[in-house]
Ligand SMILES: NC(=O)C1=CN([C@@H]2O[C@H](COP(=O)(O)OP(=O)(O)OC[C@H]3O[C@@H](n4cnc5c(N)ncnc54)[C@H](O)[C@@H]3O)[C@@H](O)[C@H]2O)C=CC1
């Protein structure tokens with residue numbers, strides 16, 4: 001099928017490349033000339049494992065090309081909208097201006113009966129709004145197919161997704177021919193696009209556009225909820241002498257709970273979860289659903305609280321203040337296996353430490369080039385060994401494999417003081433302690449012995 005993908009960032013570039021790998025003829029359109037030029041050369045403009053190979057295959061087979069000219073989308077019958085929907089500068093709501101301008105730009109190039117499907121994450125009601133933008137083109141079909149890929153595993157997540165969601169006008173009842181049961185309209189077009197995935201047994205759920213929009217928002221809100229829940233509990237663990245890693249491992253063994261997104265630490269960042277929970281909050285508020293709005297507010301504040309908790313713990317480990325201390329931060333990206341620094345918890349913490357007077361060196365295997373210009377207070381060093389030299393405190397803030405594999409003995413020979421704050425609870429604390437390191441984590445610093453306050457009243461039964 002001839003397909004256009006409008007917006008070739010972290011989502012769109014991967015979507016375009018995976019569609020080409022499924023045998024479709026794809027043109028990716030973006031307004032960013034540098035990005036398009038790089039993609040056209042078969043080089044991903046960001047670090048995403050497996051993407052370079054897919055781009056090169058697509059270009060070698062002639063099935064994948066990129067352009068800055070929206071007129072090049074005219075050859076396609078199917079168009080995927082993948083532009084950004086960042087947080088509005090003045091509120092919690094999503095900024096839909098890129099979506100509106102991309103749809104307006106596409107409008108004059110739509111063939112008769114074309115299908116336009118959005119993949120960007122949007123507030124409920126966006127499809128209805130865009131139908132207005134499409135205006136006098138009742139022949140054009142519009143639907144929503146939210147995306148659930150994660151950066152760092154985006155190629156695999158696209159080729160083997162957990163599920164496909166199709167939001168179509170009229171929902172499930174309108175998506176299939178009453179007598180034959182065959183899909184029609186947007187559902188039929190999406191089935192044709194994803195035929196190899198459906199053949200492999202990937203489940204697809206067909207629903208109304210409003211439901212599809214909310215499935216995506218609610219999914220990210222739930223993931224964020226799980227993370228903030230365990231992080232709130234981690235604070236209780238610290239206050240009571242329990243260990244959150246052992247706690248979450250045991251909780252996760254219950255299949256009704258599961259252990260994924262139950263890893264306590266510095267919390268979530270990135271270009272999606274933070275802005276999506278704020279957008280969800282704004283949606284709930286505008287629909288008068290206070291419970292969801294309050295819930296999202298709490299999830300957000302617990303998450304941001306983890307950053308200050310880490311800064312406070314760093315000060316404790318430096319004897320009360322970080323001012324004048326030499327600190328090394330391992331990790332700058334918002335999670336491992338990506339160079340994306342959007343709302344990176346690691347950089348936020350590093351910058352707060354520098355603002356408090358510490359001399360902070362940040363190292364990262366991939367994200368240094370993205371970060372150094374935006375954080376003038378921080379010193380960047382791509383080489384972890386050099387970054388560790390003379391440190392009085394080491395913070396692990398993004399758990400790249402390279403840092404998980406660090407030898408405590410070698411690291412110990414580089415630093416001035418063997419003090420480690422593992423804010424991702426990712427390292428083997430015992431192995432580091434055996435090399436003379438003082439190790440603290442978030443919710444994992446139970447020092448053995450009782451934390452029962454000595455002045456607490458003795459229970460009557462004791
Ligand atoms: N990054 C991710 O892992 C995922 C992102 N999403 C959603 O996908 C959407 C895009 O996110 P990202 O790819 O991360 O953002 P991004 O910022 O990396 O990419 C957006 C791209 O759209 C381009 N663009 C803006 N206006 C345009 C226009 N009028 N015509 C053509 N191109 C235009 C930009 O130049 C940029 O390259 C967001 O709604 C996000 O929430 C959904 C699932 C996963």
Ligand SMILES: O=C(O)[C@H]1O[C@H](OP(=O)(O)OP(=O)(O)OC[C@H]2O[C@@H](n3ccc(=O)[nH]c3=O)[C@H](O)[C@@H]2O)[C@H](O)[C@@H](O)[C@@H]1O
Pocket residue numbers: 121147148149150151152220223227260261262263264265266267268269270271272273334335
């Ligand atoms: O809408 C999106 O853009 C995407 O957002 C997330 O994907 P992503 O942000 O790429 O990365 P995740 O692996 O979900 O991690 C998000 C953040 O949560 C943190 N995290 C994750 C898991 C955990 O147990 N604890 C934790 O703190 C990570 O360090 C990271 O900062 C969702 O997982 C995807 O399903 C969704 O498609």
